[in-house]
Amino acid sequence: MKLNRIFFVFSAWMVLWLLIPSAPALATQGHAGIEGVWVHQFAHLFFLFSMLLLIYWLRQAGLVKRPGWRFIQYAALFFILWNLDTILVHFLDEQVRAVSVDNLGNWRIQVTAVDGYEWLATVYYLTKLDHLLCVPAMIFLMMGLRHMLKEVPPAVADKGGRQ
Secondary structure, three states: OHHHHHHHHHHHHHHHHHHOOOOOOOOOOOOOHHHHHHHHHHHHHHHHHHHHHHHHHHHHOOHHHOHHHHHHHHHHHHHHHHHHHHHHHHHHHHHOOOEEEEEEEOOEEEEEEOOOOOHHHHHHHHHOOOHHHHHHHHHHHHHHHHHHHHHOOOOOOOOOOOO
């Protein structure tokens, strides 16, 4: 009886999956109007200065001598670099429109820059690889939190069994 129910639910999901058309999932998000770009840029600046302040506080308190906090400092450094990178990308393509990206199909794109500044196409392409900065930042953050979690002594349960 239970197997029949599982088969029915699976079959229903398969029919729905085949009948409901899908739409392409775009990997990037545009910012509607220049106001959205400005707010987004300020958010990057706020995040950047927050990470600078975090590094300053960590160094002032001498916490970077401990491995967990040292990894978090590295994460903050990579987040700073990532924010600088993304601020430049947003500036080039959405604020001054110095570059344009055309989809040629078959996983091919063409990056073109304004006349006289063709080198910006290469700069733009390289800075669009921002995941090369963001992913290490998240890995360092995870490693720092993992180290800090190992350093915490296990909680002692009280009489009620709660921690």
